[in-house]
Amino acid sequence: MRRIPLFERELERTCVQELSDSYGPNRLFMKRDDMIPFSFGGNKARKAAEFYREIMKTDTDIVMTYGSNSSNHCRIIANMAASMGLGCHIISPQENGMVHNNTRLVQKSGAVIETCPVSAVAGTIENRKQAYREQGKRPYFIEGGGHGNPGVEAYVKGYREIEAYEREHSVHFDYIFHASGTGATQAGLVCGQLLSGEQERKIVGISIAREAQRGRSVVEDSIRTYLGERFAQLYQEEQLVFTDAYRSGGYGSYTEEIAETIDFVMQREGIPMDTTYVGKAFHGMLAYLQENKISGRNILFIHTGGCPIFFDRLEESRLDG
Numbered sequence: 001m002r003r004i005p006l007f008e009r010e011l012e013r014t015c016v017q018e019l020s021d022s023y024g025p026n027r028l029f030m031k032r033d034d035m036i037p038f039s040f041g042g043n044k045a046r047k048a049a050e051f052y053r054e055i056m057k058t059d060t061d062i063v064m065t066y067g068s069n070s071s072n073h074c075r076i077i078a079n080m081a082a083s084m085g086l087g088c089h090i091i092s093p094q095e096n097g098m099v100h101n102n103t104r105l106v107q108k109s110g111a112v113i114e115t116c117p118v119s120a121v122a123g124t125i126e127n128r129k130q131a132y133r134e135q136g137k138r139p140y141f142i143e144g145g146g147h148g149n150p151g152v153e154a155y156v157k158g159y160r161e162i163e164a165y166e167r168e169h170s171v172h173f174d175y176i177f178h179a180s181g182t183g184a185t186q187a188g189l190v191c192g193q194l195l196s197g198e199q200e201r202k203i204v205g206i207s208i209a210r211e212a213q214r215g216r217s218v219v220e221d222s223i224r225t226y227l228g229e230r231f232a233q234l235y236q237e238e239q240l241v242f243t244d245a246y247r248s249g250g251y252g253s254y255t256e257e258i259a260e261t262i263d264f265v266m267q268r269e270g271i272p273m274d275t276t277y278v279g280k281a282f283h284g285m286l287a288y289l290q291e292n293k294i295s296g297r298n299i300l301f302i303h304t305g306g307c308p309i310f311f312d313r314l315e316e317s318r319l320d321g
């Protein structure tokens with residue numbers, strides 16, 4: 001296995017920047033996890049750094065994962081496997097529609113993409129693992145979205161970075177907002193908060209797809225698994241806020257208002273946001289702040305990446321004329 005020096009040590013802390021005063025009566029800051037310097041960055045790059053360390057402890061020769069081949073997760077895992085000199089096998093649900101930039105990047109990494117109907121995913125994963133083992137290969141399977149303890153660990157560290165920033169800059173964030181999908185990012189942030197004993201702020205996960213009950217219970221399960229025995233003592237229900245009020249039609253779909261917010265932030269701050277995750281969550285955050293009449297607070301938004309999806313939308317609008 002080839003080493004990836006960037007992932008051998010702890011990642012450098014990503015920058016936090018204050019945004020302009022264009023967003024109402026709060027101070028808004030953004031933590032730029034999209035700037036993590038691997039494969040266009042994002043929260044999947046932060047998680048990949050943890051999976052990398054796990055894989056290096058094994059004698060893996062092929063990395064397997066599940067997810068849409070147009071996802072940020074699959075792009076980063078395919079890129080990481082290629083960088084390590086390992087094979088990569090991605091199992092994707094059948095989709096139709098345009099070819100996305102992430103899919104192109106997955107293909108350029110040389111990953112095998114196998115598609116199957118959603119209902120056949122679990123069986124396909126098991127069969128494929130088995131088939132590799134029978135060939136004498138040693139597959140390492142990463143759950144969709146980088147779910148699992150290493151993914152949670154990545155954002156426990158992200159939370160510690162936020163605390164370090166606060167100490168150095170004498171600021172306290174009353175709210176942390178971010179796009180919540182498979183839930184590992186939120187589980188990590190909440191675990192970070194529970195472990196540090198901080199109780200004065202709210203971490204708000206803006207669901208980009210799941211409805212509240214399921215989304216919340218998945219995050220809670222991840223927290224329970226990560227904390228283990230400490231769960232009963234540390235966990236407090238109120239510290240998990242997961243809202244599905246801003247899903248706008250579910251995974252991948254977005255409204256004209258979301259597109260307008262994205263264009264505004266690009267013009268005003270020079271920061272790109274995608275329609276599936278970050279733009280949708282940022283727009284949702286602004287609505288949440290307004291609806292809850294929150295003012296005079298310090299708000300941190302975590303930019304979780306998705307840069308290639310930003311360009312998907314530009315291409316779509318080019319095709320529209």
Ligand SMILES: *Cc1c(COP(=O)(O)O)cnc(C)c1O
Binds near residue numbers: 186
């Ligand atoms: C995957 C992803 C998320 C959601 O992260 P989870 O840990 O799955 O909740 C948010 N933003 C971007 C850009 C992503 O790729």
